[in-house]
Amino acid sequence: MSVVVDGPSGGPFFTVQDLQVEFRTDDGVVRAVDGVSYSVERGKTLAVVGESGSGKSVTANAVMGLLDSRQASISGSALLDGEDLVDATPGRLRELRGSRLSMVFQDPLSSLHPFYTIGRQLVEAVRAKRDINKAEASARALQMLERVGIPNASQRLDEFPHQLSGGMRQRVMIAMALINDPELLFADEPTTALDVTVQAQIIDLMKDLQAEFDTAIILITHDLGVVADMADDVVVMYGGRVVERGTADDIYYRPEMPYTWGLMSSVPRMDLGESERLHPIPGTPPSLLAMPKGCVFRPRCTYHERVPGGLCDTERPDLLPTGDGHDVRCHIPAPERRALADEVLAAMRQAGGAA
């Protein structure tokens, strides 16, 4: 798992470079993803974190070729082992989907076809990519269901999605996504629709399978608890842009972007006392149709006064390195940012200690 296998180009296994996604809508062109870059190695997990509408799912769907080409235009590059997915023909993407690329979705009930049995849907996934007969595909489906920890797997093959519990359904989705040993798995909020206890099981399962198959995982989530459990690296997205990226440790112990602070203090924590209130981020995410002129986070940022000359209102900050592999998009000068980060983290700990 610690072995990093480089692609033929010598770069990381999967790299998204300056990805842009625009949607033509009746109200004008919406830039849902604006210059996003990230990368992930085999066997590693990259978490993409952000609120709804931050562009994290759109990025994944764009790379997978799952956006309607009549509505969305995609530019930039997404190199899988050196092959650009943005340039690839729809036919080539279809070949890659389900074999090298795979995806687990948020709501397993609506993502499984209600009219077909689990077995039939799994067999279909196998046979879409492999030239084997039904019996062999069935055997593979059964093996996969057992692997993801579904009891009475052979009986489950003949059941319909609605007959399974939410956790079992998500296991089926994971089995389906991994049935052809993909090298890159997008997990789009895989635990959001599940009970907390089931969430932990699903995360453990994904970690096990990742170790076994050496899969690169891009975990899309807004749940920082899940991130802490699984991620090696983290990308924080806001308003279609990356606002901070680094290792999981960077983001947890040395976050430097006010939005990341906000995300962290809005997570309910069991280790803090009951008297501790949540600190939601004030305001709402920006409308993609009317982006603020300066820093996109400026309208919700409580620290913008610390930046001289009203720079936050006029200039878009760049994503600049602040440490080894740790980049931040913020106008606040680095030393002050770090001091503020310490204050914020201390305040969070303080609140826990006070209770």
Place this chain on the structure above:
Amino acid sequence: MTGFIIRRVIRAMVLLVLISALVFVMFNAAPADPAALTCGKSCSPEVIEANRERLGLDKPVPEQYWEFVKGIFVGRTYGSGTATFECEAPCLGYSFTRGQEVTPLILDRVVVTVQLALGAMVLWLLIGVPSGIYAALRRGQWQDKAVTAVAMFFYSFPSFFIALVLLFFVVIRWQLLPYPSYVPLTQDPWQWFQTMILPWVALALIYAGFYTRLTRSQMLETMGEDYIRTARAKGLAESTVIRRHGLRAGLTPIVTAAGLDLALVMGGAVIVESIFTLPGIGKLALDSVLTLDLPILTATVLVAAFFIVLMNTVVDMLYAVLDPRVRIA
């Protein structure tokens, strides 16, 4: 599944009994005196009273209803003493106006209407469903707009207009078909077909517009579902995604709509049957209204209700077969 069927059938029977009681009471509350309608204007009061007694119209309404229901299940005897005649089960009554028992008359007419309804449904589904799918797959493009506009065009016309236009041009102006004159299929298949084709087309055109729109919206909704994205994420060919995943789910509600519309037409397509002089239930109902033939009217309403209740039950069962989620419910 068996329990499901039994429950639905019992519910259907209860519903039919309620409807029959309502219809019976309604027609008995009508201002017309049924007995006075049994003979012409110059009828003497004695004859009217005699007929009243023979038909049991002198008895209280609940008792008349009981006789009526009894007639359906075990048959009934009209009159008393020497002047009696048997009406065998299922006896829907006796029409004095026509001097006929209602049941055989209705059965003859039902056969015609059912042929009309089935043929028209096959046609409207053949036209409506594929064009709806096509429009959905070309959403927003000119093909979609053209199909939707044509569907709207036919959907907007009243049925008598389309029927009259067809009759006028095809039969009278261009003389492509002989004037419609119904014969049973077994007697002369070619003439039967020539008679049925225009009524089929007339009904089909009206309904096809609705089915185009319904299919289109169903398909658009289905193709936006999460499981369609899953199917694409599996790397299936787009045609497989549409056929196996889209159509299977999107067309299921069409079955419901088709079943219920079929029931409506089976209950009598009054206008189309009248224009093409098809001896169906709808034409019979219209004629009976004009002559105030209450026994026949009661029977036609009951038959129409029967078809609707029947098709509702059939559709419920079909749905349980088509949608695995219904079985448990």
